Amino acid sequence: MPGDHGGQERRYGRRPDRRGRPAGYGGPRANRPEHPEIRGARDADRLAAELRRMDGASYGRYKALAGDWDFGDFTLTVERVQADPFAPPSRIAVHVPAAVAGIPEHAWRSPVRRRATADHLLRCAHRELKGARLRIDAGGQEVIERAAGRVEEGALHLRMGIELPGRGRRIDARTAEHELCERLPSLVGALRWSALDTDAAVAFADTVEDTVALREQLPELGLVAFVGDGAVLPRRSGISDLPMQGEAVPFTAPQTLRATVRLPHRGEVSGLGVPEGITLIVGGGFHGKSTLLHALERGVYDHVPGDGRELVATRSDAVKIRAEEGRRVERTDVSAFVRNLPTGSDTADFSTDNASGSTSQAANIAEALEAGSRTLLVDEDTTATNLMIRDARMQALVHGDREPLTPFVDLVRPLHRLHGVSTVLVMGGSGDYFDVADQVIMLDGYRPYDVTAQARKLAADRTDADTAPPAHRVIAPESVDATARGRARIKRRDMDVLTFGETDIDVRHLTQLVDPGQIIGVGLAMRVLAEDGLLNGRPLAEALDILDRRLAEGGVTALGRGYSGDYALPRRFEVAAAVNRLRTLRVSRVGNP
Numbered sequence: 001m002p003g004d005h006g007g008q009e010r011r012y013g014r015r016p017d018r019r020g021r022p023a024g025y026g027g028p029r030a031n032r033p034e035h036p037e038i039r040g041a042r043d044a045d046r047l048a049a050e051l052r053r054m055d056g057a058s059y060g061r062y063k064a065l066a067g068d069w070d071f072g073d074f075t076l077t078v079e080r081v082q083a084d085p086f087a088p089p090s091r092i093a094v095h096v097p098a099a100v101a102g103i104p105e106h107a108w109r110s111p112v113r114r115r116a117t118a119d120h121l122l123r124c125a126h127r128e129l130k131g132a133r134l135r136i137d138a139g140g141q142e143v144i145e146r147a148a149g150r151v152e153e154g155a156l157h158l159r160m161g162i163e164l165p166g167r168g169r170r171i172d173a174r175t176a177e178h179e180l181c182e183r184l185p186s187l188v189g190a191l192r193w194s195a196l197d198t199d200a201a202v203a204f205a206d207t208v209e210d211t212v213a214l215r216e217q218l219p220e221l222g223l224v225a226f227v228g229d230g231a232v233l234p235r236r237s238g239i240s241d242l243p244m245q246g247e248a249v250p251f252t253a254p255q256t257l258r259a260t261v262r263l264p265h266r267g268e269v270s271g272l273g274v275p276e277g278i279t280l281i282v283g284g285g286f287h288g289k290s291t292l293l294h295a296l297e298r299g300v301y302d303h304v305p306g307d308g309r310e311l312v313a314t315r316s317d318a319v320k321i322r323a324e325e326g327r328r329v330e331r332t333d334v335s336a337f338v339r340n341l342p343t344g345s346d347t348a349d350f351s352t353d354n355a356s357g358s359t360s361q362a363a364n365i366a367e368a369l370e371a372g373s374r375t376l377l378v379d380e381d382t383t384a385t386n387l388m389i390r391d392a393r394m395q396a397l398v399h400g401d402r403e404p405l406t407p408f409v410d411l412v413r414p415l416h417r418l419h420g421v422s423t424v425l426v427m428g429g430s431g432d433y434f435d436v437a438d439q440v441i442m443l444d445g446y447r448p449y450d451v452t453a454q455a456r457k458l459a460a461d462r463t464d465a466d467t468a469p470p471a472h473r474v475i476a477p478e479s480v481d482a483t484a485r486g487r488a489r490i491k492r493r494d495m496d497v498l499t500f501g502e503t504d505i506d507v508r509h510l511t512q513l514v515d516p517g518q519i520i521g522v523g524l525a526m527r528v529l530a531e532d533g534l535l536n537g538r539p540l541a542e543a544l545d546i547l548d549r550r551l552a553e554g555g556v557t558a559l560g561r562g563y564s565g566d567y568a569l570p571r572r573f574e575v576a577a578a579v580n581r582l583r584t585l586r587v588s589r590v591g592n593p
């Protein structure tokens with residue numbers, strides 16, 4: 001009735017709805033919070049009771065579970081609750097105190113063993129949770145520090161996702177109670193040191209510790225890489241990183257390139273030592289050249305026992321180089337490779353939104369060196385041919401004053417002699433690199449042979465080009481912005497794209513990103529560089545040095561401020577590579593400090 005409507009309008013200040021109810025009317029519960037806070041005891045029994053009380057309620061009521069729940073032996077923290085059954089999983093954290101976890105000091109006394117033990121526990125947890133709604137990030141064949149599991153002073157910290165169950169958009173309390181109040185305590189019990197196969201846990205950490213010790217010995221031995229005898233390098237398939245079984249040929253080093261190292265647990269081991277300088281890997285198609293290089297590329301990481309590559313170690317500064325047509329380049333010094341462009345562009349301060357194969361590869365090399373790499377890994381199959389070689393007939397036809405490119409074959413020796421940069425290069429189609437190689441390894445049926453002497457008989461004299469280290473760049477921090485619609489946005493799409501703020505970064509060619517969590521880790525590292533002022537007035541390399549020190553002190557979680565999802569530790573080189581591929585990037589200054 002008009003009078004009633006008018007009274008309601010005066011009372012609430014807004015027009016009533018179509019049924020004559022005041023705007024904002026919600027029935028008897030109108031003045032109650034949508035998800036009332038759970039007060040009083042918050043223990044396992046209370047959680048079970050609250051879940052049963054929620055059964056059949058609107059899915060959003062799960063949000064009342066946020067916060068800590070005391071299970072006696074451990075603490076469950078519900079960090080984030082998904083909005084509906086179809087949203088990304090909710091996030092929880094579990095803290096198991098040292099007295100309950102029972103992890104002995106020898107398993108966490110050093111950073112290496114701490115990382116290895118945490119990784120092993122994550123893999124055990126992943127097996128325990130098979131078929132559950134709980135999900136934990138356990139990684140693949142590489143042992144990488146990840147936010148999903150940490151061991152600190154004997155305490156165990158886990159972070160995982162859970163798909164909170166629903167029937168349509170209503171709460172399925174029985175299933176939720178089973179996952180959180182039965183399966184989760186069972187998982188914690190299975191991860192106690194007393195419940196584990198402790199021999200396997202110790203062997204896992206020993207394996208990682210041996211690989212780290214091997215990698216650390218490489219510089220004093222004058223090596224850039226080592227491949228142990230008996231290593232299994234081929235993988236099961238193009239979509240599986242597991243070792244090939246049955247048909248794989250175990251690796252055996254040629255006697256002339258054999259090196260011997262002593263490791264903390266394995267003792268003395270022998271294998272191929274790849275010396276500093278220029279190493280050429282040759283051989284016929286399908287004989288294992290790229291397989292060897294791929295193993296060296298992954299040798300910057302430690303591997304799980306049984307992977308076949310546990311004794312493959314490469315210097316931690318090794319970077320895989322390739323052509324990357326179409327990428328953006330922002331004020332990068334490519335003058336060592338490119339000069340006298342017809343456009344008159346300054347190649348010591350070169351920019352383009354659409355690089356060619358040759359200019360992209362030149363930029364990739366310059367940026368890797370700027371970030372601190374002194375070991376380059378190159379496979380001719382993924383390079384720009386015109387940047388790699390120019391044979392005599394082509395030089396006779398296209399004179400030097402008309403060719404702006406200086407081929408890599410003329411620069412690879414001075415890069416090592418003047419700047420200490422070693423190169424391992426797979427080459428199957430040109431003998432020009434015989435002229436500059438310090439050692440040549442031929443793969444024949446996956447078996448390596450030292451053919452350096454034969455290659456030198458075929459070599460010719462070559463004049464090296466001049467080269468200087470690339471100029472350092474200072475990044476404008478405001479151009480590295482993770483904000484989208486007023487909040488930080490860092491996401492990934494498979495292993496191909498990192499979404500950083502409003503921009504998609506193409507990372508599919510960064511092949512030393514081996515874990516999905518590392519892609520998120522790269523985005524988080526970029527955010528720290530910009531938001532914490534690490535880029536302010538500093539060359540990029542110096543900013544990366546500071547970031548490395550933070551990560552060494554605080555671990556991977558130093559990246560995850562406010563981020564509740566899974567992420568893993570990236571290398572500085574992939575962080576720099578992603579920064580360089582950011583299409584909003586602006587460089588404020590180019591030059592040497």
